[in-house]
Amino acid sequence: MPEGRPRPATVRTVADLRARVAGWRAGGARVGLVPTMGALHDGHRALVEAARKENDRVITTVFVNPTQFGPTEDFDAYPADLDADLDLLADAGADLLFAPQVTEVYPHGFATEVRVASPMVSVLCGARRPGHFDGVTQVVAKLLNMAQADRAYFGEKDWQQLAVVRQMVRDLNLPVDIRSVPTVRAADGLALSSRNAYLDPAERAVAPQLNATLRAVAKAIRSGTAPAAATASGAQSLRDAGFAHVDYLDCRDEITLEPVDGVPAPRGARLFVAAHLGRARLIDNWPVAD
Numbered sequence: 001m002p003e004g005r006p007r008p009a010t011v012r013t014v015a016d017l018r019a020r021v022a023g024w025r026a027g028g029a030r031v032g033l034v035p036t037m038g039a040l041h042d043g044h045r046a047l048v049e050a051a052r053k054e055n056d057r058v059i060t061t062v063f064v065n066p067t068q069f070g071p072t073e074d075f076d077a078y079p080a081d082l083d084a085d086l087d088l089l090a091d092a093g094a095d096l097l098f099a100p101q102v103t104e105v106y107p108h109g110f111a112t113e114v115r116v117a118s119p120m121v122s123v124l125c126g127a128r129r130p131g132h133f134d135g136v137t138q139v140v141a142k143l144l145n146m147a148q149a150d151r152a153y154f155g156e157k158d159w160q161q162l163a164v165v166r167q168m169v170r171d172l173n174l175p176v177d178i179r180s181v182p183t184v185r186a187a188d189g190l191a192l193s194s195r196n197a198y199l200d201p202a203e204r205a206v207a208p209q210l211n212a213t214l215r216a217v218a219k220a221i222r223s224g225t226a227p228a229a230a231t232a233s234g235a236q237s238l239r240d241a242g243f244a245h246v247d248y249l250d251c252r253d254e255i256t257l258e259p260v261d262g263v264p265a266p267r268g269a270r271l272f273v274a275a276h277l278g279r280a281r282l283i284d285n286w287p288v289a290d
């Protein structure tokens with residue numbers, strides 16, 4: 001265990017979470033929330049540290065939300081190590097871990113859906129993972145209501161998720177400020193991700209090609225190649241490098257997530273990729289502009 005800071009307390013129920021937050025608020029504290037699915041890494045650490053800077057108290061949630069996984073996805077195999085998570089959270093300065101059971105979040109009789117009714121949820125990862133963002137908005141709405149934090153922190157690695165969550169919070173007037181944190185990468189450019197644990201050493205050596213390809217495609221677009229041609233060529237490079245399947249490599253508007261094309265690429269153009277390498281499905285995104 002890291003020296004210096006104690007491990008955060010763990011609460012398992014909404015009642016206990018609310019009691020802690022009420023105590024903090026009574027003392028005038030500002031509260032930051034960092035929702036995660038556990039198996040924490042330095043990307044999560046950056047979210048906790050950002051929350052630490054802007055708030056008096058930080059709550060991290062670890063909950064592998066079943067409703068955002070498809071029937072053939074890795075819900076049952078999702079990496080978990082709560083002990084290591086607590087060490088990282090202590091070191092990063094979190095005050096409280098909320099780690100509820102599935103029945104606490106979805107008790108018997110639970111029947112409410114929370115869905116952003118926009119094409120934003122059915123493109124990119126939404127097209128490959130039908131219903132995924134409905135599960136994300138359902139659980140994020142619940143976590144925000146449970147914790148009643150002032151600010152909630154999300155990573156830019158999951159850019160589409162961030163856009164969808166912002167839309168939901170705006171539409172429902174949820175009283176929370178959504179804060180984004182830049183993607184934390186390994187030295188070779190690979191975005192840190194819990195699912196990187198699925199990569200064997202040979203796959204791990206290929207994985208940085210995902211980010212390298214996005215950078216190369218962005219450069220080609222800046223040099224005058226049309227986005228559609230540059231992304232098609234990038235997808236082929238990924239297949240050549242050993243990615244078994246490229247779900248998408250698209251150039252889209254960074255806010256609306258609508259496709260963009262044309263030379264020069266419009267302002268706010270961003271590249272989005274998801275591709276399979278061994279057992280892992282990796283995602284990344286990158287701005288076209290320098």
Ligand SMILES: Nc1ncnc2c1ncn2[C@@H]1O[C@H](COP(=O)(O)OP(=O)(O)OP(=O)(O)O)[C@@H](O)[C@H]1O
Pocket residue numbers: 035036037038042043044046047153154155156157158181182183184185191192193194195196
């Ligand atoms: N490399 C990273 N940099 C910044 N934020 C990140 C990074 N990886 C994950 N996050 C953010 O951490 C939060 C929790 O994500 P999650 O627990 O699903 O981790 P993950 O590593 O993205 O897992 P997975 O491998 O399942 O995608 C999300 O807001 C996510 O965007």
Ligand SMILES: CC(C)(CO)[C@@H](O)C(=O)[O-]
Pocket residue numbers: 035036037063065068136139140158161
């Ligand atoms: C936001 C989130 C914790 C909701 O389950 C999850 O989608 C994630 O970890 O990015």
Ligand code: BAL
Pocket residue numbers: 037068158161
């Ligand atoms: N980090 C996004 C959560 C998921 O893949 O389900």
